[in-house]
Amino acid sequence: MGIAENEEDTRSPLEVTMHTVILALTTFFSLAGNSLVCLALHRNRRLRTTINFYVLSLAVADIILAVFFPFHLAASWLRGWPFGFIFCQFVGFLVQFWAQVSLSILTLASINRYVCVLKPLKYPVFFDKKKTVLSIISVWLFTLLQTLCLTIATPVTFRWSPKHLYCQGTSPDERTERAIYIFFGCFFTVPMLLVIFCYGSIYRVVKKHNTTIVPALQSTNYLRTISAQEIKTSRVTISPVAQWVFVEITTFSSWINPIIYGVMNRSMCREFRNIVSWRTMHYGPAAILVPNVPSGQALRQDQLEKITTNKEKETNKHSNTHKQVR
Numbered sequence: 001m002g003i004a005e006n007e008e009d010t011r012s013p014l015e016v017t018m019h020t021v022i023l024a025l026t027t028f029f030s031l032a033g034n035s036l037v038c039l040a041l042h043r044n045r046r047l048r049t050t051i052n053f054y055v056l057s058l059a060v061a062d063i064i065l066a067v068f069f070p071f072h073l074a075a076s077w078l079r080g081w082p083f084g085f086i087f088c089q090f091v092g093f094l095v096q097f098w099a100q101v102s103l104s105i106l107t108l109a110s111i112n113r114y115v116c117v118l119k120p121l122k123y124p125v126f127f128d129k130k131k132t133v134l135s136i137i138s139v140w141l142f143t144l145l146q147t148l149c150l151t152i153a154t155p156v157t158f159r160w161s162p163k164h165l166y167c168q169g170t171s172p173d174e175r176t177e178r179a180i181y182i183f184f185g186c187f188f189t190v191p192m193l194l195v196i197f198c199y200g201s202i203y204r205v206v207k208k209h210n211t212t213i214v215p216a217l218q219s220t221n222y223l224r225t226i227s228a229q230e231i232k233t234s235r236v237t238i239s240p241v242a243q244w245v246f247v248e249i250t251t252f253s254s255w256i257n258p259i260i261y262g263v264m265n266r267s268m269c270r271e272f273r274n275i276v277s278w279r280t281m282h283y284g285p286a287a288i289l290v291p292n293v294p295s296g297q298a299l300r301q302d303q304l305e306k307i308t309t310n311k312e313k314e315t316n317k318h319s320n321t322h323k324q325v326r
Helices: 013-043 050-066 069-078 085-118 129-153 174-216 228-247 251-264 266-276 301-325
Strands: 157-161 166-170
Touching: 013 050, 013 069, 013 251, 013 266, 050 085, 050 129, 050 251, 069 085, 085 129, 085 157, 085 166, 085 174
Parallel strands: none
Antiparallel strands: 157 166
16 A cells, blocks of 8 residues: 555646646745734734634644645646555545634634624623633644544545545445535534624624714713724634635635735734834833723834834933933
8 A cells, every 4th residue: 555546637738737836826825824824923912812813723724734735736746646545644634634623713713703793791701812722722632533533433545636636535335425424514514504693693783883883882882892893803704704615625725814814904914014024013121001002903003103202202301300310
């Protein structure tokens, strides 16, 4: 079993070239984009909100998958899997595991946004940072255990599929294959229904917010609990679900999330620009206390510069006063 069994590759030379180029671009953009997400959250503490922990988890999952894209690229170009049977089993298992983790994290994010927008008073109880991290770790461990058990319990064999450009699972008989399809059908259908329910409810609240709530914000204390920033964040988190549905469970969706968060999330986009342009946010030797800034919201560059300038002026003023007293 040194060589993995491959499906017959009936692609034309033009299709092989196009698929290989697409895989190369996917590898680059997935690694670069998701690395930017991880680096942005590492550099900017204000981006470390509960919802962005889910974003970080998706980015880590995409990076782990993208590391193995070059093997898919080589197999596409060589019109067959040359890396052995065992490695094909591992890569096929990894793709299966990644798809389940991604959907589970998107489901957790949808529940997070649902509680935040529709049950804002209960949000701090269920979604502090510690509980969010614990829920993400639990999902990763549970999904890993479930995928391992399913792969071991059923005689599934992964082999290179030139049609799908990854090592796809196959079963020796129709009965086992039918059982696997039913299991995965239930696993993907139930979370997607939950996601649709959560974001459908959020959409109705957003629509109501835009038409009736905004004019009354200044006079209604209860409605202040749903901030405009949370509404915007919910809009951003809907997009990955949409792309996950339309792109299906393919490796090509791993580079789309960074683009969505970079374009639709201003704070993340600003940090992306700072990273690409090698700019660093300097806060000075002393801590700068910023009043009336909601947690998780990043300051604009002009606001930060103004605060820093005022702090420097205050420091210089105290220094000059001290010299005059002496």
